[in-house]
Amino acid sequence: MWRYYPELLSSAVPRYTSYPTAAEFRPVEAGFHAEGFSGIAAxxxxxxxxxxxxxxxxxxxxxxxTGAAGHRQRLGAYMQALDREIGTVARTLQxxxxxxxxxxxxxxxNAVPPIAFVRLLERLTLAFRALDAEMAIELDPRSYTPEWERIVAMAPFRRVSLGVQTFAPHVQAAIxxxxxxxxxKRTVDSLRGAGVRSLNFDLMYGLPEQTDDDLAATLEDAIRLAPDRIALFGYAHLPSRIPRQRRIDGTHLPGAEARFRMAERGYEMLVAAGYQPIGFDHFALPDDSMARAAANGRLRRNFQGFTDDESAVLLGLGATAISSFSDRFVQNEKNVGRYRGLAGDGKLTGALGVCRTDDDRRRGAIIEAILCGGWAPFEGHPPDADTRGRLQPFVDRGLCSVGENAISLKDDALPYARAIAACFDAYRHPDAQRFSSAI
Ligand code: SF4
Known part of the structure; x- marks a missing residue:
């Protein structure tokens, strides 16, 4: 049974899909984005x-x-801008x-019309050296049409992630x-028939009107459908920052301890069903590539969460997409209108970013290792007194041990992993409302 220490989970913390996190990105000068490409070799x-x-x-x-795809003209203009950006990035790569x-x-x-998506695939194939690239896609089962079934089979997509969240009808209505x-079920059968080898379900706990039993029933249904991976996220209710969440009745949300027990129950049910825990909120069947990566120490974290992708550079295309270069992160313009303007002018669209210092790299490596494997070496740079002070409450409760050379988390420290990792974050702000709770 997980031990519940509310005082250790009271601060909101980042998900650490990068370090420094996107909260530290600042407006960048023209040229900052292009300079990131200089370290890319043949x-x-x-x-x-x-x-x-x-x-x-x-x-x-x-x-x-994200916005509603109902205005076809707007979506068409976005796809044209994406096409221009692909051309600009390909020219920059030379x-x-x-x-x-x-x-x-x-x-x-799959909100994109099928014919436009097929053109996008052709554009990528012609613009980049990508013949044997592995393809992955997020799909909304509600708009998975027969045309999209053919695209998934043709591409072919090896990995597909489905937004499921919950199977409980009253919780679905509440969100x-x-x-x-x-x-x-129909979508899963179709994807398996199309040769999808790695299928992920996104599920959620802590939803309005959701009881422990609702979560357990959803997990039982999910286990019967046997996705290769399951991501079980806690719902973050932040209506002051996310206006669409104001439609959710915040008085019907589970409290902090109830959320903690839901996360625990999810963990126990999925592990009992044969899933291996991956980090703090993912689970994978033992023969899935992510479980294998976790077993042999190759699991990483990037802007899509836990990953077995070992590429040195991630290039983000489209509004808000983030690129990761060897020495910097760059985020594309978030405003779709301004993004279209920049892309249409044939410019790289990076608007925010940050260079990574040596200290960022060291801290980032420790944070990533804690989240991916529960153990991190200090590589000759043991934590300073400030960091040790932040870690002490976790050490005092037996959740981790901190030596001269490494930090090691105990088996039952999983729900505290983000909070422990955050002790190494030199940018932590008192203004913690920007992030979600650690569980
Ligand atoms: S949860 Fe998925 S389908 Fe729903 S609005 Fe967000 S991105 Fe779109």
């Missing part, structure tokens, strides 16, 4: 991430930068780099995302 392994900030229907709980993986996320990539279990 055979540098690249990953591409393409962001589609549109959905057929907007869910009330969603914190993503043939350097080999694309190992391409991921489409959002939003909902503005109604999708019957039969619809998910």
């Amino acid at each position: 055979e540098t392994a690249l990953s591409l991430y393409l962001h589609i900030p549109y959905c057929d229907a907007i869910c009330w709980y969603c914190g993503c930068n 043939g350097r780099g080999r694309v190992r993986s391409i991921a489409f996320g959002g939003g909902s990539p 503005g995302r109604v999708q019957p279990l039969d619809e998910i």
